[in-house]
Amino acid sequence: MTSLLLGAVMLAYLVVGLLFLMGELWASPRLRYAAVLLFWAGLGMHTAALLGRWLESYQLAALHSPPAGWAGVVQLVVFQAPLSNFYESLVFFSWCLPALGLLGFRRHLAGYLGAVAALLACLLLAYASLWVDSRIKPLMPALKSNWLLIHVVTAFLGYAAFALAFGTALLYLATERRPRASLPAPAQLDRLIYRATVLGFLLLTLGILTGAVWAETAWGRYWSWDPKETWSLITWLIYAALLHARLLKGWQGRRIAWLAVLGFMAVLFTYFGVSFLLSGLHSYLT
Amino acid sequence: MTPDSAPSPPQPRLWRWLTSIRLTVFLLLVLAAVAVVGTLVPQDQPPGQYLARYGETLGRLLWAGGIHRIYYSPWFLLAVFLLALNILACLVHGLPQAVRRSRQRLDWDAGQALPDRGRFPWPPDPDPGPGVARLLRRELGRPRVLVLPDRQVLLWQWGRFRPLGPYLVHLALLLVLAGGLIGKFWGVEGQLPLLVGEEAQAFQKEPRLMVPLPFHIRLDSFQVDFYEEGGAPKEFRSDLTFFKNGREALKAVCRVNEPVTFGGFTFYQASYGSQPGGPVRLKVEHGASSDTLEAPLRRPVDLPGGDQLLVLRVDGNFQGYGPAVQLALRRGPGHPLVFWALQKHPELAVPSLPYRIVPEDIPFKYYSVLQVKRDPGVWWVYAGFLLFLPGFYLAFLRPPQRWAVVLTKTPGGAWEGRLLGTGPRSREDFQARQERLLALLQKGAAP
Numbered sequence: 180m181t182s183l184l185l186g187a188v189m190l191a192y193l194v195v196g197l198l199f200l201m202g203e204l205w206a207s208p209r210l211r212y213a214a215v216l217l218f219w220a221g222l223g224m225h226t227a228a229l230l231g232r233w234l235e236s237y238q239l240a241a242l243h244s245p246p247a248g249w250a251g252v253v254q255l256v257v258f259q260a261p262l263s264n265f266y267e268s269l270v271f272f273s274w275c276l277p278a279l280g281l282l283g284f285r286r287h288l289a290g291y292l293g294a295v296a297a298l299l300a301c302l303l304l305a306y307a308s309l310w311v312d313s314r315i316k317p318l319m320p321a322l323k324s325n326w327l328l329i330h331v332v333t334a335f336l337g338y339a340a341f342a343l344a345f346g347t348a349l350l351y352l353a354t355e356r357r358p359r360a361s362l363p364a365p366a367q368l369d370r371l372i373y374r375a376t377v378l379g380f381l382l383l384t385l386g387i388l389t390g391a392v393w394a395e396t397a398w399g400r401y402w403s404w405d406p407k408e409t410w411s412l413i414t415w416l417i418y419a420a421l422l423h424a425r426l427l428k429g430w431q432g433r434r435i436a437w438l439a440v441l442g443f444m445a446v447l448f449t450y451f452g453v454s455f456l457l458s459g460l461h462s463y464l465t
Numbered sequence: 466m467t468p469d470s471a472p473s474p475p476q477p478r479l480w481r482w483l484t485s486i487r488l489t490v491f492l493l494l495v496l497a498a499v500a501v502v503g504t505l506v507p508q509d510q511p512p513g514q515y516l517a518r519y520g521e522t523l524g525r526l527l528w529a530g531g532i533h534r535i536y537y538s539p540w541f542l543l544a545v546f547l548l549a550l551n552i553l554a555c556l557v558h559g560l561p562q563a564v565r566r567s568r569q570r571l572d573w574d575a576g577q578a579l580p581d582r583g584r585f586p587w588p589p590d591p592d593p594g595p596g597v598a599r600l601l602r603r604e605l606g607r608p609r610v611l612v613l614p615d616r617q618v619l620l621w622q623w624g625r626f627r628p629l630g631p632y633l634v635h636l637a638l639l640l641v642l643a644g645g646l647i648g649k650f651w652g653v654e655g656q657l658p659l660l661v662g663e664e665a666q667a668f669q670k671e672p673r674l675m676v677p678l679p680f681h682i683r684l685d686s687f688q689v690d691f692y693e694e695g696g697a698p699k700e701f702r703s704d705l706t707f708f709k710n711g712r713e714a715l716k717a718v719c720r721v722n723e724p725v726t727f728g729g730f731t732f733y734q735a736s737y738g739s740q741p742g743g744p745v746r747l748k749v750e751h752g753a754s755s756d757t758l759e760a761p762l763r764r765p766v767d768l769p770g771g772d773q774l775l776v777l778r779v780d781g782n783f784q785g786y787g788p789a790v791q792l793a794l795r796r797g798p799g800h801p802l803v804f805w806a807l808q809k810h811p812e813l814a815v816p817s818l819p820y821r822i823v824p825e826d827i828p829f830k831y832y833s834v835l836q837v838k839r840d841p842g843v844w845w846v847y848a849g850f851l852l853f854l855p856g857f858y859l860a861f862l863r864p865p866q867r868w869a870v871v872l873t874k875t876p877g878g879a880w881e882g883r884l885l886g887t888g889p890r891s892r893e894d895f896q897a898r899q900e901r902l903l904a905l906l907q908k909g910a911a912p
Contacts (some may be wrong), residue, residue, distance in 0.1 A: 317692045388850045398837045399733040406504040422699035
């Protein structure tokens, strides 16, 4: 059921991306309006699919160990948030992009930027549903923690903000030389890169901090130099360098855009590379 | 950290170097590069692994250079230390000015010096202040009103403490680094395997180094639950009792994600193992003959063919295939053959053996493995984590804005209003606000 719904969401995001592109090329406000409307509809269905999977996961867990009382039910609901394996994290990541774009960057989410966000979300969903094991597996003991929810949510919202900064940076680099009337001015794109990066940096920091507190309660070590931790630190250092360069040295435009691209490469490696190429505490993702 | 507005006396070269952003960026790059190497080269392996993987020369080089424990190598720690020094120097360098700036309230002089953003007329009115203030409150907060003979000034400020934000963030980083250092020098951690009923007064820090505990700990019971037989583990649970001076002081349950702290040490449910609960009963088939024999742990048992069999260890759930026993078969003077025999999967037996050995009964008990640690630095780290929050809030979510409305009485009795303001870190918001404010004031002034 949820996989069918997610298929529809994927299709919706694809159409949204095309509508944004066509609206841009033909300068049609009506198409743009339709794109935003369909984007909201897709996000709604996506949310429904997430909640459906949450329910399914809860019911499976309740079969294994029926919760006792209200507190037990709430606890099990929190534990069973659909964020505990690679497939679920991909679905959530692709949810974060339209959610963050529509809620946090509504004014800017149009034209090519909207298309980038929608197509990236579509791509992530397609990858999840075609190549990743989507079965719901029982939680291993270390994952049964209240920190799972907050850790994963902050980390992936941060990734999504960095993805938006990346998309904007690409747009900046592509149009810097030939600004066009239909596109946002380069200065505006530059500010958008900065704002998305700041948001991502805050969220990534929160993700790392909550992860550290969780690791301390689960393994007795807030930092183990596990490859995932280390790569998230590398990502954090790159974005820290970006913010320092901009705020203290006044870097703008092209150089900041390239740093945003580099940072997102590090994000991608933290997410995919570490899971597939290196082994460690987070390797249950695969 | 912040560009100085007032000319400052020339500073010593070392100080300039320590507070430079160049040093920061260089150190960030070094740390990032080291971290990359540390994730590519496996850490904390025995020396043989490096020789086998990287060859004689490179393997030796990696070992000698400390790459096998890169995050503890002196030069990595040196880079971290320099970064801490760099951050500290920047704090000392810039914090006083940031404090000064955040103590500057927006007053009459500062308000008048703000850039002009627009004008509006205000009708004759003995006291226009409250009326204008009401309009400002729709867009900003409650302004401060100063009344002078021919003049009224309304002041509103937001984000006054923003300059402190970056310093709080960097202070937080220093606290985290300090906590790590304290943990490294004054903390201790290790493992404690406990059989059910066993009491311990020390734990294992390194293979041959025991650390005494200032109390006794006893494992009363240990449970491992599986989702299904031979499947993934669902929960481990150790029931512990702590004794201080021979008296029972605390009974506690230790689970994964639910550590127990007693006497300054924290115990984490780390993993578990299997121990034999008695002799293993094996069915041994040799040609046409079939025997059942009992084999105690690590004591050789004679087989009908003249060979000897030794039980090395048992496992309650060997690679998810259920109970299994590891055996050594000695035939003549050569090396013994070492292999696993599975109770539930006799079809997986080693085919080349002269015997067919099927375990019929593997009595075993699980034992608990606890992670033990004492880390006085963890509170410093957590304090740093908490300090990040107000730091980030001030630094990124309170962009400073200053607004002033100056009303001057004209000879005709009416007032001339001027809107002044700055918002250097939020130009878009500022611009939009300026337009809304001017519209509000012009509309509010109309009769």
